[in-house]
Amino acid sequence: MSDWYTNFVNSGVGTTISKQLGLPRPAVLRRYEPGEPLLPGPVVVGTAGGGRLRDTVTAVLRDAGVTVLSPVAADGSTDGEKLGAVVLDATGLSGPGDLAAAHDFLAPAIRRLRASGRVVVLADPPAQAETPAQAAARQAVDGLTRSIGKELLNGSTANAIYVPEGAEASLASPLTFFLSGRSAYVDGQGVTLAAADVPASGDPEKPLAGKVAVVTGAARGIGASIAQVVARDGAHVVAVDIPAAGDSLAKVANEIGGTALQLDITAPDAPQRLVEHLRERHGGVDIVVHNAGITRDKLLVNMDAARWNSVMAVNLQAQLDITQALLDDGDVLKPGARVVSVSSQSGIAGNRGQTNYAASKAGVIGMVRAWAPRFAERGATINAVAPGFIVTEMTAKMPFGRREIGSRINSLSQGGLPVDVAETIAWLAQPGSAGVNGQVVRVCGQSMLGA
Amino acid sequence: MATPTRKAAIVGGNRIPFARSNTAYAQASNQDMLTATLDGLVARFGLQGESVGEVVAGAVLKHARDFNLTRESVLGSQLSPTTPAYDIQQACGTGLEAAILVANKIALGQIEAGIAGGVDTTSDAPLAVGDDLRRTLISLNNAKTVADRLKALARIRPGQLVPEIPRNAEPRTGLAMGDHAAITAKEWQIGREEQDELAVLSHQNMAAAYDRGFFDDLVTPYLGLTRDNNLRPDSSVEKLATLKPVFGTGDPDATMTAANSTPLTDGASAVLLASDEWAEAKGLPVLAHLVDAQTAAVDYVHGGEGLLMAPVYAVPVMLARNGLTLQDFDFYEIHEAFASTVLATMKAWEDPAYCKGKLGLDAPLGSIDRSKLNVNGSSLAAGHPFAATGGRIVAQLAKQLHEAGPGKRGLISICAAGGQGVVAILES
Secondary structure, three states: OOOHHHHHHOOHHHHHHHHHHOOOOOOOOOOOOOOOOOOOOOEEEEEOOOOOOHHHHHHHHHHOOOOEEOHHHHHHOOOOOOEEEEEEEOOOOOOHHHHHHHHHHHHHHHHOEEEEEEEEEEEOOHHHOOOHHHHHHHHHHHHHHHHHHHHOOOOOEEEEEEOOOOOHHHOHHHHHHHHOHHHOOOOOOEEEOOOOOOOOOOOOOOOOOOOEEEEEOOOOHHHHHHHHHHHHOOOEEEEEEOHHHHHHHHHHHHHHOOEEEEOOOOOOOHHHHHHHHHHHHHOOEEEEEEOOOOOOOEOHHHOOHHHHHHHHHHHHHHHHHHHHHHHHOOOOEEEEEEEEEEOOHHHHHOOOOEHHHHHHHHHHHHHHHHHHHHHHHOOOEEEEEEEOOEOOHHHHOOOHHHHHHHHHOEOOOOOEOHHHHHHHHHHHOOHHHHHOOOOEEEEOOOEOOOO | OOOOOOOEEEEEEEEOOOEEOOOOOOOOOHHHHHHHHHHHHHHHHOOOOOOOOEEEEOOOOOOHHHOOHHHHHHHHOOOOOOOOEEEOOEOEOHHHHHHHHHHHHHHOOOOOEEEEEEEEOOOOOOOEOOHHHHHHHHHHHHOOOHHHHHHHHHOOOHHHHOOEOOOOEOOOOOOEHHHHHHHHHHHOOOOHHHHHHHHHHHHHHHHHHHHOOOOOOOEOOEOOEOOOOOOOOOOOHHHHHOOOEEEOOOOOOOOEEOOOEOOEEEEEEEEEEEOHHHHHHOOOOOOEEEEEEEEEEOOOOOOOOOOOOHHHHHHHHHHHHHOOOOOOOOEEEEOOOEHHHHHHHHHHHHOHHHHHHOOOOOOOOOOOOHHHEOOOOOHHHHOEOHHHHHHHHHHHHHHHHHHHOOOOEEEEEEEEOOOEEEEEEEEO
16 A cells, blocks of 8 residues: 655655645655664663663663664764664653753754654653652653654654663563664554563564464454564464455465464354364464454444444454453463554544444453453553554545545654554564553554544 | 274365356366365465375366366465375265375375365366367368468368367266256155255255354355355245256156256365374364275166165165164265255165165165254255365364264265265264
8 A cells, every 4th residue: 555645755856846835744664674773873862860771771772783872972963973763761850850851862862863763751650650740740751752753754753661660671672662663653652661570582583483373353454464463573373354254364374374263253152262273273372462343434323233233342342252261261371471452543532433433442442451450460461552544445445635634644644554553563462562561552653633 | 904094184174165157256267266275274274385295186077278287276375386286086076085095095104194175167167179170170280281281271160160068967878967866866756845855954054054153164265255155045945846847857747956956066175184193293173084985886877776876885885894884973964966866865775675685785774864964054055066075075074073072973975977976984
């Protein structure tokens, strides 16, 4: 699915015309390719308010083969080497006054950011502050990061990671993700970490090696992309979709060396059949991606029961029932399991004509948050991703105007690709993401909707 | 008995939905359909790039260019190109015979796993040129001078240009298979109503099986078709009673209609067989084992026996060898070439005089519990792409047996053109 406008403004004559007319100029985003370095340039790491994570961050970056520059050199001149990313460690803020240091560090550093650069701000979670002033300073990081996201150009993004005391070991996986091309369309987001037993990292090219993953709705669109990325990262994928989609499901499974399971997830015996299949064929499951979803749009006043019920059944009830069956079974859900549910921007912002869809997708968020503590007890995690405007066959059928507006009203001025959603899910599924639990990560290019 | 051998396991199967002739698959070739079916099987069991011991399949109606149909299909599939393959053809017994051949090699330890299949299209049936035109074309090809070529071309007559269209008729009798079945139906006094009832039940059983998801792991949609398009869930005896007979119509009391006979159908099926060890190592299920099999043939030309009665002869031989009676089965799969064939087969086994006179048995085999017969529908509902039917039945019965639990036994009986029959026993 090519974005003609992005291609145009990045062509020779298109660049001139769009500059002169002052048109939005979406960049070609840096996306993850196996074998490529984590970042296209060095990283400068600065602190504000003390910064207890400096050494952790430096170690993570050095492990990833990234050159770390000191902030002194960064402050020294604004025309030095171009930066791949800027990391601000703002842990230890005691009040708003400490934020001045953030400004002092960030302003010159961001000037030196390359295209598709990254700004990552680390802070303590506001909810755990000891004083109102501390909470104010921590919360201020949210506004700061989101605004940077909106100011950045050329496909660069800004995200925040909230790291409580004791959760330092959880930082490597999310920090690496936000710096990498995997997070190309994740912008203006914040993720709160928890302390967890983080296993030693394996092959960074195959973070899911040896894992068994189930992906529902895998026959096409975002689901097929999830299956591809999860398989690329090393997992064996059990691709699930309704029997009627079995033809394309088989093609997806064959393409990625996975297996196809034709199953209507809303059938009363579906959870049991899935559990039995996973036990019999694979001895259990490590990764479950609840991706299957449908839309049956109508204004609420015109919506019949069938539209309401079918959307609820597929998008929410099936996720609940299957997850419950996996938990009840005892051992089919393997230790350290990862469940990732696909929610939606509509579930956060609401959408005209989508009361059923938005309700189901908001419900997914409630489900994930409620289950997170229970998953933490078993060393597992459950998270949601909420895609924004993702360019698929479905959006290709939208009227031109709506499609163009929908894809431009975000900080990256473009729609995301299915692979952007898939990369985020594959990251949450990594063993190293043990400290990311109960989170909702939007893959929306910092959409203005519901922000 | 020879030295004991291991029994081949049936791991599972795949088929595309069957399509009535010249409908959904009108543009698909045998190779297209068989390749898609193999790919669906590969996807179901994760066999991408895998070299299985052998793929055995065939088609009844086959173009000359498809001389290596199965191997070509393997090369076009996701299986490893190092997987050997060969074609067989035993009319409607092709699919089951392929499964028996693969099972036998597994039993003998010659291969660890194999795929048995079959495919047929009546939409893309091979057309042949007549003998006159063929001779002319050969002499044209042999001609050395322009004058000789022109001379050869001048011999072509418009009438020679009409291709020979294959007919569903027995070469030795010129009778359509349905007309043969009608003779047998009359001989055994098979009534119209019981044939229609059997047909309706087949449709209802198969529709119910689809609805409960039974075919979810047996069928992969193809070219927009998700279920067999011959299937009529709302079929009723009243509706069927209104149809005019199409076979044996010389007789005013003809009973065989388009509804209680299988239509010409396109489709393909494949079954994955393996040793228990191979299945275990791959984490794949064992649905059932192929215990034994038997073929038989009857002299329908001069011997006074019905064209489709050979399975009646094959079954008692196989039962005796295994120390079983006809009643020792939990499921019976009797291929519904025609409803009357199934009914005549059962009637023959119940008939003391026939069993003694023709089959040489002291006592009749007895009757079958009809509630155990074709419980998830058979060919009258699904349709009957000749070589693909055996694979459909083997996979379907194996799954039925697996669902019923360990130690269940099923009988397969398939009649075939040329007066042949192929039968087999599966056990979970």
